[in-house]
Amino acid sequence: MKLLVDMNLSPRWVDLLKGAGIEAIHWSTLGAPNAPDAEIMAYAAAHDLVVLTHDLDFSAILANTHGEKPSVVQIRADDVTVDAIGQQVANAILQMRSELQDGALITIDPNRTRLRILPLPQKS
Numbered sequence: 001m002k003l004l005v006d007m008n009l010s011p012r013w014v015d016l017l018k019g020a021g022i023e024a025i026h027w028s029t030l031g032a033p034n035a036p037d038a039e040i041m042a043y044a045a046a047h048d049l050v051v052l053t054h055d056l057d058f059s060a061i062l063a064n065t066h067g068e069k070p071s072v073v074q075i076r077a078d079d080v081t082v083d084a085i086g087q088q089v090a091n092a093i094l095q096m097r098s099e100l101q102d103g104a105l106i107t108i109d110p111n112r113t114r115l116r117i118l119p120l121p122q123k124s
Contacts, residue, residue: 006053044070
C-alpha cells in the first residue's frame with residue numbers, strides 16, 4: 001500500500017509516513033499543483049494509491065461515483081500539521097491497512113476515527 005499525499009497537506013507528511021513504515025509520495029512531485037480533484041483521484045486509482053487529504057471533495061467524489069477505489073484517508077481537523085495529528089493518522093493507517101487495500105474511506109479527527117467500506121451506499 002502506498003499513499004498519495006494531496007496538495008492541501010505539507011510534503012512533511014511524506015517523511016512522517018515513511019518513518020512509520022508507510023510508502024508515500026506527495027502530489028507536487030507527480031502533477032500540477034492546481035490539478036482538479038478528479039484528476040488526482042483518477043491517478044490514484046490507476047496506480048493503486050491511497051489518497052491522504054484534508055479536502056472533503058474526495059469523499060464526495062466517492063459518494064457520487066459509488067467508487068470502490070481509490071481508498072481515501074481524510075483528515076478533519078483545524079490543525080492538519082504533522083506535529084498536531086500526524087501520529088494519530090499514521091496509527092490509523094497502519095491499523096486499517098487491509099481495509100484501505102480493499103477499498104475504504106477513513107475519516108480522522110482529533111477525537112475519533114471512522115471507517116467506511118467502499119463503495120459508499122447510495123442515499124435515497
